[in-house]
Amino acid sequence: xxxxxxxxxxxxxxxxxxxxxxxxxxxxxxxxxxxxxxxxxxxxxxxxxxxxxxxxxxxxxxxxxxxxxxxxxxxxxxxxxxxxxxxxxxxxxxxxxxxxxxxxxxxxxxxxxxxxxxxxxxxxxxxxxxxxxxxxxxxxxxxxxxxxxxxxxxx
Amino acid sequence: xxxxxxxxxxxxxxxxxxxxxxxxxxxxxxxxxxxxxxxxxxxxxxxxxxxxxxxxxxxxxxxxxxxxxxxxxxxxxxxxxxxxxxxxxxxxxxxxxxxxxxxxxxxxxxxxxxxxxxxxxxxxxxxxxxxxxxxxxxxxxxxxxxxxxxxxxxx
Amino acid sequence: xxxxxxxxxxxxxxxxxxxxxxxxxxxxxxxxxxxxxxxxxxxxxxxxxxxxxxxxxxxxxxxxxxxxxxxxxxxxxxxxxxxxxxxxxxxxxxxxxxxxxxxxxxxxxxxxxxxxxxxxxxxxxxxxxxxxxxxxxxxxxxxxxxxxxxxxxxx
Numbered sequence: 394x395x396x397x398x399x400x401x402x403x404x405x406x407x408x409x410x411x412x413x414x415x416x417x418x419x420x421x422x423x424x425x426x427x428x429x430x431x432x433x434x435x436x437x438x439x440x441x442x443x444x445x446x447x448x449x450x451x452x453x454x455x456x457x458x459x460x461x462x463x464x465x466x467x468x469x470x471x472x473x474x475x476x477x478x479x480x481x482x483x484x485x486x487x488x489x490x491x492x493x494x495x496x497x498x499x500x501x502x503x504x505x506x507x508x509x510x511x512x513x514x515x516x517x518x519x520x521x522x523x524x525x526x527x528x529x530x531x532x533x534x535x536x537x538x539x540x541x542x543x544x545x546x547x548x
Numbered sequence: 549x550x551x552x553x554x555x556x557x558x559x560x561x562x563x564x565x566x567x568x569x570x571x572x573x574x575x576x577x578x579x580x581x582x583x584x585x586x587x588x589x590x591x592x593x594x595x596x597x598x599x600x601x602x603x604x605x606x607x608x609x610x611x612x613x614x615x616x617x618x619x620x621x622x623x624x625x626x627x628x629x630x631x632x633x634x635x636x637x638x639x640x641x642x643x644x645x646x647x648x649x650x651x652x653x654x655x656x657x658x659x660x661x662x663x664x665x666x667x668x669x670x671x672x673x674x675x676x677x678x679x680x681x682x683x684x685x686x687x688x689x690x691x692x693x694x695x696x697x698x699x700x701x702x703x
Numbered sequence: 704x705x706x707x708x709x710x711x712x713x714x715x716x717x718x719x720x721x722x723x724x725x726x727x728x729x730x731x732x733x734x735x736x737x738x739x740x741x742x743x744x745x746x747x748x749x750x751x752x753x754x755x756x757x758x759x760x761x762x763x764x765x766x767x768x769x770x771x772x773x774x775x776x777x778x779x780x781x782x783x784x785x786x787x788x789x790x791x792x793x794x795x796x797x798x799x800x801x802x803x804x805x806x807x808x809x810x811x812x813x814x815x816x817x818x819x820x821x822x823x824x825x826x827x828x829x830x831x832x833x834x835x836x837x838x839x840x841x842x843x844x845x846x847x848x849x850x851x852x853x854x855x856x857x858x
Contacts, residue, residue: 436846441703454785461839461843462843476601530613531609532609532612532613533616536699536701546846546855548842630760685768687746687856688771691744691854
């Protein structure tokens with residue numbers, strides 16, 4: 394057996410292992426939001442209720458967390474599906490608060506599947522606020538974000 | 549020192565490491581549901597509300613995800629406890645939708661502890677739909693499923 | 704190349720890897736609650752609703768889990784924020800049940816941020832039950848607990 398070749402094999406195996414091992418960590422460290430290159434905390438806030446109190450709670454939780462972590466160090470997304478999508482309708486009373494959170498880097502996403510269902514039953518597609526990230530299926534998007542390293546919390 | 553023996557030790561250690569490392573991956577790849585041998589996505593939908601709108605939402609989320617991932621590639625379980633167990637009562641209005649999801653491979657589980665509590669307070673044990681997986685304690689079952697590789701989402 | 708030195712380097716790298724790998728496991732095994740040195744299951748129950756039925760559900764879930772796992776083997780924390788903090792007000796009807804769970808080792812935490820908000824809007828700071836763990840921001844505390852190895856469930 395050639396010792397040097399053996400070392401190379403072992404070293405190669407170690408390198409592969411190290412790459413596999415560090416992958417989940419690396420993934421979380423890659424900026425998911427290009428506007429948040431220094432984020433260390435990745436939080437996905439779920440809103441699937443139409444209840445106005447719940448909508449207020451989600452918005453205030455996001456605001457408090459921006460303050461707690463400092464806006465640059467936290468990547469917060471509020472993802473909506475089911476009755477929760479109404480938060481992002483253009484005529485929602487909370488649009489100023491949504492805009493203020495967006496200005497501080499909070500991302501908002503909306504389930505297209507839910508909007509399709511609303512359109513089918515009401516005959517009209519609701520108008521959304523600007524700069525909302527559309528996703529095909531809300532819960533599938535949640536699974537992707539968790540896979541990217543986000544922690545899901547439903548206030 | 550015998551170089552060849554040394555290599556074997558290092559290689560053996562690497563193998564052990566590789567086995568340890570791959571274990572969580574293997575777990576998720578083992579079919580939890582024998583009817584879903586090709587599932588890559590493992591989703592546990594929690595229903596602990598009695599609210600009819602919430603029950604509709606959980607059922608429609610499951611239906612949309614089956615379509616999004618293709619039924620063979622996703623293993624979806626709807627787990628119920630507390631007021632959520634009423635979804636699986638034999639006289640629930642949504643029994644056709646439950647049956648349709650079951651026919652597409654969605655699993656439904658129910659907390660026996662909750663049924664015991666209902667029986668104690670009402671004097672009668674509610675009759676359930678067929679083919680429901682009984683679990684002793686709903687939240688303990690959730691912890692087991694998460695340990696098996698399922699992601700928990702509460703619509 | 705010196706074969707023996709090479710082995711030491713590889714062995715050293717393997718050791719470092721093993722230490723890195725075992726770290727998350729070690730973390731979960733360190734007793735987070737000194738009163739629960741044998742806990743193997745770490746559960747964080749979230750309460751962010753003011754709804755009395757939801758408060759009852761969270762308390763009964765905690766009670767059932769203590770019985771299911773045996774109190775010594777499970778570390779349960781009920782963490783409250785938003786309207787959920789009312790569970791821990793000194794005048795809450797459920798204070799006996801809270802006290803009983805505490806006596807069995809369940810920990811209760813409350814979001815200071817929510818209490819500040821209530822104080823600002825009502826003019827008075829609500830009085831809390833004794834032995835509650837205060838945390839600055841509820842959802843930030845949840846992220847820390849998840850990082851420590853707790854599983855989050857919101858009944």
